[in-house]
Amino acid sequence: MAHQSALIAEDIEGYLRAHEVKSLLRFLTCGSVDDGKSTLIGRLLYDSKMIFEDQLAALEADSKRLGTQGGEIDFALLVDGLAAEREQGITIDVAYRFFSTDKRKFIVADTPGHEQYTRNMVTGASTADAAVILIDARKGVLTQTKRHSYLVSLLGIRHVALAINKMDLVGWSQEVFDQIVADYHDFAARIGIKVFTPIPMSALKGDNITELSANLGWYAGQPLMRWLEDLPVEDELQARPFRMPVQWVNRPNLDFRGFSGLVSSGVIRPGDRVKALPSGRETVVERIVTLAGDLPQAVAGQAVTLTLTDEIDVSRGDVLAETKSPAAVADQFEATLVWFDDEHMLPGRPYLMKLGTRTVAAQVTEPKYKVNVNTLEHLAAKRLELNEIGVVNLSTDAPVAFDPYEENKDLGGFILIDRISNRTVGAGLLHFALRRSQNIHWQALDVDKQARALAKGQAGRVVWFTGLSGAGKSTIANLVEKKLHADGRHTYLLDGDNVRHGLNKDLGFTEEDRVENIRRVAEVARLMVDAGLIVLVSFISPFRAERRMARELLAPGEFVEVFVDTPLAEAERRDVKGLYAKARAGELKNFTGVDSPYEPPEHAELRIDTTRLAPEAAAEAIVHWLDGAEPSGI
Template sequence: MSTKLNISEFLDQDEKKDLLRLLTAGSVDDGKSTLIGRLLFDSKKLYEDQLDALERDSKRVGNAGENIDYALLLDGLKAEREQGITIDVAYRYFSTNKRKFIIADTPGHEQYTRNMITGGSTANLAIILVDARTGVITQTRRHSYLVSLLGIKHVVLAVNKMDLVDYSQEVFDKIVADYKTFAAPLGIPDIHCIPLSALNGDNVVEKSENMPWYEGTSLLDYLENIQLESDQNFEDFRYPVQYVLRPNLDFRGFCGKVASGVVRKGDEVMALPSGKKSRVKGIHTYEGEIDMAFAPQSVTITLEDEIDVSRGEMLVHPNNQPRVERDFEAMLVWMDENTMDPAQQFFIKHTTNLSRVRIDQIKYKVDVNTMEQSDADKLALNEIGRVTFTSNKPLFFDPYLQNKSCGSFILIDPVTNNTCAVGMIIDKVSGNSKQVAITEADRLIMREGKSLIAHKERESRLEQKAATLWIASNDREATNEAAYTLERRLFDYGKTAIVLPAQKATEHVARMCNLLNEQGFIVICTTEAISEKDADEMKNVIGENRFTWVAVNEACAHADFAIQTGNIMSGVEAIANTL
């Protein structure tokens, strides 16, 4: 009697399976891609056309002699196949009767650190491959450090190529001991070690008869049965609001994804940053209303009271709140090909919140090969550092190791819109921690009467370019009107401008303007009418790029701008638009 496949039942069962996200990491030629390819092949998760293509490619570009080169299932780029290495992150999806899997095959080279960070950002488990012939090497240490940095709690140390050391238990035990000694300070809570041969399939899907001394399970069996429930954060309810839904006058809901924790109908919730409280009236999904929601469900929450909540704000339980801070410290992975400019401001994307942020201090950078810390004033591509930040508005966060969803962020270049870096928040920064350490060299500089704060730092803090707008006219009332109209307009644009009234254009006045410019301010200086010679003298003191000559009710062909009494506003707008 044949059993017909019920598609609906199959899809329903598949949807209810747990999902395990894992990454593989290892040195060049340790066999990462081969291992995953063998896992897919032996678990019979390949279609016939994939098998045919694999056999053809193995003969044409394979590196396994007459055998099938399983790595070709993942090394998809032409450059990867030519070099026999992994460059980009390759994702593979497959499912067994017990669990669904998403595998990220990440490159092992140091220059592709950002690729590994990307691939591991959502992983629950990491498989770190070690060649049985070489044991724990520099790349093993680097990958383990990155895994700990990403907060991945489960690590499988896969000692590969056991066939090349005659399946020796002594070799395996030594590698395990060396690795656990090294990994102890990293704080990885769960390390499981498996000896295997990816090429021959030993201990990949089925237990190997070549290693009777190994009493553990095969790799697939371990992956199918590892418990992940304890990894999820069901304690800290965090609901970043993504969108306010108001289809009609009778419904107002807050759409978003539960980042962590659990929320139920009737729960008291607090909106951040306002601190206003209400109770959950309803929890809505596409299928209908539900009584409870948990991470990572996307829902719409309605409240009993009409409180003001907008995109970027957060709903939490009043007795369990995140940090609400502008100053915080994080481990930062620089991902842009352009080297960091610490004086530049960036956009920070944290949950649904978008804000501007500045870098206060780089405490140190980490050598990912040795884990040694060293001083740094900037970070380059693939470099990692401990950095303190100040955002323009408060962020609602938890430490990354406590809550990944609310403890991670990205930095965006406001000019190019490129993702510059990813960060894992350590915690808030206390007032004392924000203070930059003063060195003996700094003290010598200060004793000479010089500031430690660079001009670019001041401009970055004020978000403007310093300039002197020299408004000159013998009509004092018109000069004042133009100056204070310009001050008002610049203030409305978010600029910080200072009006400096003066009688005559003197070197002393010019030096005052220059001093204020050095502090990052825009100076609006008013004097009586000046000549071209006067303007050149002022420009020499202030700087040609900072000096703008504005004539009011004066016929002067050499002025940068000429304003008439009856048309001051349009003239002011033209000047303001240049700053």
């Protein structure tokens, strides 16, 4: 196997040392279905001698059994490893392959062409320095070509090769080639691809892949491999301002404290002044430490440990940046978001956002529009579905250091994670901080939560009643408040119906509106707890994610979840307001328990079974629990 070199036989250690210092280029192939992406990568692996003999024998056997080339070697089978890919003759998942030449090492991602695998393509493109966009010379620029070109531009890939493939099937025609280049040039200008390199080729036959082809004598450019070898990727990263997200605080003993991470851009030297973000504290780099010893400088792509001259507070997730051009710090942003999950994105729903090495709570506050990738049209949207792309406003629960994605992928690219299942549900690109995040600051107040609680002689807390419509939440919550009020406690009851007459009168009952309904109420409840009140909240609040968000707004022990557990059949039998009957008749849409789900609490502090416990007894048991006594009957 392995790339051919005389050093392998003459000086294996010299060969390995030479291999270590080669630069690494990550690139992807993309384009329409059947343009030849997998075949191209297979040809690159074959021509660079990166195939074991047993792999080649298996490839030859598979080509006869599953190939599409009439028994000849089908190079696509080297990359399409899933059974479904081979059976259907398409690429589904991203496949990564490694190969090398005398000049450079490469990691190539073969990305799928189908629209339903947009998230797979985005995943493959997220780490790429260059893109090879394939076009079938017989078909020209197609819708899928445009979609993938848009994604390449969106993800900030600046080096683009337009590989016009299957030239052998159009008689190696320069006229066909020139027309495709002209068509693509018009589209590329609209989406921000300012420069691209068109290369005519035949991936199957190897023309213009590693060497210029005699069949394409009219072509005066480089073959694809030479273009890939000559791209100046590292120089671009090193020319940018210094950034290093801190991955680990290295403290092996009392005498050493360093900050470890991967330099994402720029150059750093001992004596350089840096700023720790988001705190803004400044200091000076003392040493650059590696396992092999101290370095005189570190550059983009190197993993190092920095020691600092001052004992400042720096933690995992912070960013060390040069003081002359530091990263920005904000907690509200505009961003492009690509949605990965089968469950749609809902504004206001709490997610985790991972940006660099930092993870914070985040929510989409406002979807601005979604993009029809095929036409580039901007469409109004309240949610994003699987594989959809939109521009949104989002906020985080703490300030984070960032750069716009177009300036720094590491500090501008993020993922969103579902807080309950831990699934990655979306990936995004930060554009800029919203002005409101720069203009609004916490105002220091002399009277705090503890002072207000002391004045009232009680600790503020939220008692959150959740359950189906008709379960008895409001009835029980009202009785609890009466008992607490009679005992001299300071309380307030936020009831779902009452709040919708004022604060939330603009909200309906879609999933998006339900999420926003609970978000607003949770924020109001937090303010009331800050005022020292015992807040009783009676809302269906059907989704665990929003109830968890409400809990996390408060300090430990300040949120008490009471599950008013009434079976659907019993709640429907009561149906005091006649709502279930209307929902069954189709007069009420998105009604919880009928055509909208209810997610029961998994770890509620209290569970009230209303089939066994009357409202008065339930209220008495809750008050006993709040007083620290063991409740009876629950």
